[in-house]
Amino acid sequence: MLTDEFFLGTKLYHKKFVELCKPIADYLGITHAIYINIDKYGRLFSVCTHSQWIERFLEEQYYKLDPFMVHPNNIHNGFSFDSASDDQEFKDAFLYDIVVNFSCYHTFVYIEKTSGGGYYGLSFATTKDNYQIINRLINEAQIIKKVIRDLHYKVMLTFSKDLKENKMDFAAMKGDLFRSQKGLVFNEQVEIQNKIQLLNEAGFLGSSTDHGFLANVSLSHQEINCLRIYLTDRSIKKISRTLDLAVTTVASYIENIKNKLNCNTKNELFEKGEILESLGRI
16 A cells, blocks of 8 residues: 555656656756655655656665655755765665666755645756766756746646645654654754854855844745745746735735845845755745
C-alpha cells in the first residue's frame, strides 16, 4: 500500500510530468526530475520522470537518508547541490547508487515554501559532462527560479485533485528523522547572525535599523508570497495573476513590506528582499 501511495503521482502522471519538464530539460540539459509537495503535517505527493529510481528509493529506504524530504521547519528556500551534504552515508549509498546505476550527475534541488506552511521541491540531475550547470545556477538563478516556479504552477494545475486528496503520510514513513533531520537548504540561527555581521562590517547595512530588520522582521504568509514573486518577476500584475489577488491588494502588500523593511525605493526593497531570501527568512 505504501508503495502504491508513493507511486501514485508517477503512475498517473508520468508522461504528463515528462512533458511539463521539457522546457527546463531543454534549457539546462536536465535528464531526471522529481517533484514533491509536503504540507506542514508531513503529508506528501510526489511525481518522478524515472519510475525505476522510485522503486530503488523505496527498496533501499533511501528516504531515511534523503535531506531533501524533511519537516518544513527544517528547510528553507533556495538551491543546493546534493554533493553539499556532509552526511557520508548519504553520499556513499544514495548518491553513489544514483550516479553509478542511474547515470544521474550533478544532482541539485530547489526548495520553496508555500503559504500553507509546507513546501514544494524539485530535484534535478543532468549528464556527466554537463559541468557548466553549476555556473549556470549561479549566473542565471533568477531565470531558472522563474522556470521552476512556472513548472510548479503547471504541476499544481494538472495534478490538483491528487495533490489535495491522495497525499501519503510521509512523516510516519520517515519516523523521528522527519522532524530532526536538517534539509540541504537550511541556515542555522548562528549562521544567519554571522552573515548579518559580515554584511554590517562590509558597510552594506547602513544603520542599526537595517541590522535590526534582518534579525526581527516579521512578514505575513501572503506578504512573503508577494515578495518572493516580486524578487523574480518585478511585476505587481504578475503577483496578482499568480496569487489570484486584486492588483490594489498586491500593491498594498508591497507597501506594507517596504514599510516593515524600512525601504524608500524599489531597488532597496529588492536588495533587502534578496538578503532575506539568502538567509532563509522568506
